[in-house]
Amino acid sequence: MRVLSAIHNEEQLAAQLSGLGVEPGGVLMVHASLHAVGPVEDGPGAVVRAVRRTLGPRGTLVVPAFTPENSDTSAAYRDRVRGLGEEERAAVRAGMAPFDRASTPAPLMGAFAETVRLAPGALRSSHPQTSFAALGPRAGRIVADHSPDCHLGERSPLARLYELGAQVLLLGTGFDRCTAFHLGEYRVAGPPRRLYRCVVSANGGRRWWEYEDVDLDDSDFGAMGADFERAASGGAVRTGFVGRADSRLIGLADAVDFARHWLPVHRSERS
Structure with a gap:
């Protein structure tokens, strides 16, 4: 029977992360719900230190640092202005x-x-909408050259994480938050594209910038993740608790490759 500690600490979390399979010296992208983890001594900083402690000095930690708040083509903007007049x-x-x-x-x-x-x-990478932040010896390689018209494709940190054999930790979050699946969207034949628009800096001020990229859609990531987990073998999906958070550790390349084959079949069925 799993005993729930009232307050977790860095050492306990590091032991759980190690038991889950986080690789010392590896590259790890984390999607985290600290609410799911529960109370931790010294708060978010202790959770970050626990992850870095498990990775060790040669390991690199990566997180999404997305900023949909400066775009008028994002779901965040649509939610914000719902019900408002034009002015x-x-x-x-x-x-x-x-x-x-x-x-x-x-x-x-x-x-x-x-x-x-x-x-x-x-x-931090330089994309004005889908930047990533990284800590560790391979951070520079991961965040470099993030093309401003490539959210999450071959010229983004996701492709570098794929090359580096990164792991993904869903720390109290579901597959609906698994950003790695988006790289699979770029790797299908002829992915649909659309226009995006956001505010960027220009000559000490601001300007609107419009660009075309793959039409990103995470609405079916939960279903895809469930199929991925059912099909997983050889430890491709490891499950366990970190604090109170039901968590999953997966290989990023495994997730991307699964998405590349799953998406054409299932999205054609719903169209």
Whole structure:
């Protein structure tokens, strides 16, 4: 029977992460719900330290640092302006701050990701909508050259994580949050594309920038993840508790390759 500790600490969490299979010296992308983990001594910082302790000095920690708040083509914007009139919507757009890699927060990514982004030595990629933050010896390679018109494809940190054999930790989150599946969307034949628009810095001010990229859709990631887990073999999906959080550890390349084959079949069925 699993005993729930009232308050967790860094050492306990590190032991659980090690038991789950986090690889010392490896590269690990984390999607975390600290609410699911439960109370921890010293809060989010202790959880980040537990992950880094498990990875060791040669390991690299990566988190999404996405910023849909400065776009008027994002789901976050649609939610924000739902029910507003045109003048009110225009005021929202006028108040959007341009993306700044050093200072723009990523509040929708949660406290764990923000703690990593703000940590001394953290590096961040430059995409104004889907940046990543990383800590560790391979952080520079991972975040470099993130093309501004490639959210999550071959010219993004996801492709570098694929090359490096990264693991993905879903720490109290579901497969619906598994960003790795998006790289699979780029690797299907002829993925649908659409226009995106966001506010960027320009000559000390701000301007709207519009670009075309793959039409990203995570609405079926939960179903895809369930199929991925059922089909997994050889430890491709490891499950366990970290704190109170029901968690999964997967190989990023395994997830991407599964998505590349799953998506054409299942999305054609629903179209």
